[in-house]
Amino acid sequence: MRRPASLIIACTLCAPSLLPAAPSFAAAAPPKGTTNLFGTPSKNPLRFQRKRLSPQPPKPAPVLPGQSSIAPPAQKPAFEYHWQASERLQGEVRLPTPVAPPVIVLGGKQTIIPQTSAAVRLATLYRIVLADEEEKWDAATATLLLEHIRRLPETPFKRQGAPTWKLTLAGKPITNDVEIIPGADPAVRHARFNKDAFARANPALQPKAEGNPDRVFYSNRLFRAVLRTFYNEVPLMEQVIRERYSYSVKPGEPVDEFQSFSLDELQFLASVLEDLPAGYRGIRGLTHFTRRKSGMTNPQKPHAPAIAWVTLGNVEFMDSAFTSGSSEYIQRLAAHEMSHFFWEKILVKDVRAHFMSFSGWKETAPDRWTHGTTTNFVSDYAATDPLEDFAETMAFYVYQPDKVRTVAPEKYRWAQSLGGGYEYAVLVDKKYTWQVFNLEPKTTFPGKITGIDVETWKTVAGDNRVIATLHLSPAFGGGAERAYARIASTKNTYTDQYFSPVDGNKYLLRADFTLSKYAASGYWVPELITVSDKADNRRYEGQKQFGWLLMIDNPDEDTEAPVADTERIGFTTAKSGNDTVVRVTVPVTDRTTEGLTGYATLAQEASRQSETVYATYDAIQRALVYAFTIRGYRASGTWEFREFVTQDIAGNRRRYDLKEKTLTVQLTGATADTTRPELDQGSIRIEAVPTNPKAPNGETNVTIWYKAKDDISGLGLVSYSILKPTGDSLFDYHYHENFHTPVFVGDPAAWKLYEIKLTLPPGSPPGTWVLREMTLKDKAGNTLSANFVEIGILKEFTVEGRK
Structure with missing residues (x-):
């Protein structure tokens, strides 16, 4: 440690019987030829000097005020040491002139790095330059960004050819908090971060309350933005899932039935793993995730979007898990499947x-x-x-x-x-909310089922007309708007039926339907009847809660699915302007040709684009015809017809996988569209007006405005999700003027203002309603999911083993 210049040290070596001499402050010039301890000419103020011993005692020094009157020894010391500080100080009297902040040249322009240690570390360690071109980066935001990046692998910043990033901070909304700005220089990439993403990124200590221990509160909104920006390649996301959460992503078996996850899919998966409690990381028994090929289903559970294979140690995701594009649905689905391992392996x-x-x-x-x-x-x-x-x-x-x-x-x-x-x-965010008022909110569930009537008649054609009536008790709840049941036979066929009020009586619901004369004979039973009121409060009645008996007597029952001749499948393509029509003809046999149908998907693996159609029966060819129209804006490349389903009027279904007989067609889109549509999140505006302001009953007219565009094919399917004060979700589509059109009418690349109108029913719960999410698809099927809520996380705060 460097000593202060004002400190003076005196060392004296004396005879043991003598008191030490008082230090001398004389600073005589050293004699010529004096050397220091290293034998070199002395130029340092710190010096050692030898003197000869003198037999003459020194004169007594005068006693100064406050000084001891004890006289020093009369004898000269055997050794003396004197030190005198130099008065020539440099740079230690006045404050220095600050060093200019670091300047980095990006794209030919000078960029000044904010003067914070985190900003400098981001620039030097990760090649991330924070630029104050919009909002100012402060020490807090720079530090939060640095800490989030430090959680993750350094690969995108340390590999050969890693680009330099220029990050600016935006004060206005950005869809999903990040916008990547295209640039001509691949060595420099530019991203804009939404400033709001930083608001709750730093865990804040929450004091004890209502019996809760000390906890911290935060969200992973910034974490998602970091993933979208820097980990924007599939191998990088696979590394994140492997190193941070202890799971791998790999093909399933057989390999030809599986494909890799897309970048968006892996980022959804990582965001769920980050949100879940820490116990979900490295769950015993769960080792990896797999993704079945686009257009394919699982042969054992063809309707499942995802399956937790507990004995095999993996979660398998199907194409249908992701085709909706809804982040809300995908996140819940992933959390659901991983919870199966928690149930089986942990609890x-x-x-x-x-x-x-x-x-x-x-x-x-x-x-x-x-x-x-x-x-x-x-x-x-x-x-x-x-x-x-x-x-x-x-x-x-x-x-x-x-x-x-x-x-x-x-x-x-x-x-x-x-x-x-x-x-x-x-x-x-208040921007995405509105208020619903209801002076008499509905606080009861729909009435309990207290009676069921089931009647059947044979029609002239031999079919079975069924009328099922549900009686609800007003003593055990309110009236209902509808009921739903899946009624299944003992042969694994089923019919989905909806019950409606009879003549407006909400305590009497009825379903009137027909079962074919070829349907399975025997008992048809619902496992569950779901009763809902206008506010969507639900009662789930299981077989223990009601009595049901439906007997079908069909001498001509058909319990076999249509059989396809996979050796004689026909396959043709024809051009129709910029479009291509692909026709697949599948010969089939069944007990009857009445009501023969099926469905299939033509899929393009690389782009994840696909087209699903229902088949029609061609009596002349005795075949099901699956006709696909692939528009000119669809992705170019290899499209595959591999899996299809046949179905008859009795409800029998059979899934076929062509495997090595898969049919392929090479398509070149005249104007191939592989980019997702755009949403101007700042344009969203919501207005809500009660239909009866003087005595509000929950019925509310809601209008939502938004701007959107697409570069090539144009805006197509739009859906949205609304969060109620009770935690329920309301899902619906926005049927805009181009919703059903095969080709966008108008200029798809121009920003257009759209208007959603809906009326919330009487009895809607009062309180704050939230536009939770919007999902936009263009005509080519490219999907944008915009989520407007943030999941806040509270977890216990532990210090040195204390909770």
């Missing part, structure tokens, strides 16, 4: 039994369950069995926590305890 029997007690689950036969309650489920699927109940509850606990709090508070508290204190809250 012990007693813990599972505790959860099952909340809904009174009882196993009546192997894999056959009944439940004792009818209202404390977060979804229809949750009322299937306790495994799905748990998986749905945990997924909703993270992404729609208010739903669990509202309908199943005991499950909410249980999930909170299971998650180690993790708790979630939906955070909203």
Whole structure:
């Protein structure tokens, strides 16, 4: 450590019997030829000097005020040491002139780095330059960005040819918080970050309240923005999932039925893993994720969008898991499937039994369950069995926590305890909200089913007309707007039926339908009847809660699906302007040709674009014809026809996989569109007006305005999700003027103002409603998912082992 210049040290070596001499402050010039301890001429003020001993005692020094009167020894010391500081100081008297801030040249322009240590480290370690071209970067935002990047692998910044990034901070909304600006120089990339993404990125300490321990509160909004910006390649995202969450992403078996995940799909997956409680990282038994090829389904569960294979250690995602484009749906689905591993591999029997007690689950036969309650489920699927109940509850606990709090508070508290204190809250921007007023809000569920009438008649043609009537009790709830049931035969065929009020009587619901004379004979039974009111409050009635008997007597029953001759499949292509018509002809045989149909998908793997059609029966060729019109704006490359389904009037279905017989066609789009549409998030505006302002009853007219455009094919399908105060979601489509048109009418690349109009029904719950998400697809199928809410995370804060 450097000593202060004003410090003077005196060392004296004396005879042991003598007191030390007083230090001398004389600074006589050294004699010529004096050397220092290293034998070199002395130029340093610090010097050592030898003197001869003198037999003459020195004269006594005068006693100064405050000085000891004890006289120094009369004898000269054997050794003396003197040090005198130099008065020539440089750079230690006045404040220095500040060094100019670092300047980096990007794209031929000088960019000044903000004067914070985090900004300098981002520039020197990660080649990320923060530029104050819009909002100013301060130490806090720069540090938050640095800390989020440090969580993740350094590969995108350290590999050969890694670009330099220029980041600016935007004060206005940006869709999904990041905009990548195209540039001519591949060595320099420019991204704009939404300043709002930083608002809750830094965990803030929350004090104890209502029995909760100390907790921190934060969101992963900035984390998602970092992934979208810097980890924008599939190998990089695979590395993130492997190193941060201890899972791998790899092909399934057989390899020809699977493909790699897309970049968006992996980023969805990583964002879910980041949101879930820490116990979901490296779950025992779960090792990897797989993705089935575009256009294909799982042969064992063809309707499943994803499957948790607990014994095989992986979660398999189908194409249908991602085609909706809804981030809300994809996130809940991923959390749901991973929760199956938590149930099977982590939870012990007693813990599972505790959860099952909340809904009174009882196993009546192997894999056959009944439940004792009818209202404390977060979804229809949750009322299937306790495994799905748990998986749905945990997924909703993270992404729609208010739903669990509202309908199943005991499950909410249980999930909170299971998650180690993790708790979630939906955070909203006032811009995307509106208020609903209701002086008499509906606080009851639909009435309980207290009676069922089932009647059948044979028609002249031999078919079966069925009328089923549900009686609801006003003593056990309110009236209902509708009911739904999937009624299944013993041959695994089914019919989906909806019940409506009879003559406006909301306590009497009826379904009137026909079952073909070729349908399966025997009993047809619903596993579950879901009763809903106008506000979408639901009651889930299982077989334990109602009695049902429907017997169908069909001497001509058909229990075999149509058989396809895969050796004689025909395949033709024809041009129609810029479009290509692909016709696949599949010869089939069945007991009857009446009502023969099917469906299939023509898919392009690289772009994830696909076209799904229903088949028509050609009586002359005795074949099902699958006709695909591939527009000129579709992706160029190889399109495959591999999997198709045949179906008859009795509801029998069969899935076919052509495998090595897969049909392929090379298509070149005249104006191929592979980029997603754009949404001007800053243009979104919402207005809500009660239909009866003097006595509001929840009925509200809502108008939502937004601007959108697309570069080539034009805006197509648009859907949106609304979050209610109860935590429920309301999903609908916006049927704009180009929703159904095969070709966009107008200039697709011009910003256009669109208007959504909807009316919330009477009885809608009062409070704050939120536009949660919008999903935009262009005519080519490229998808943009814009989410307007933020998931806030609360977790326990531990210091030195103390909770």
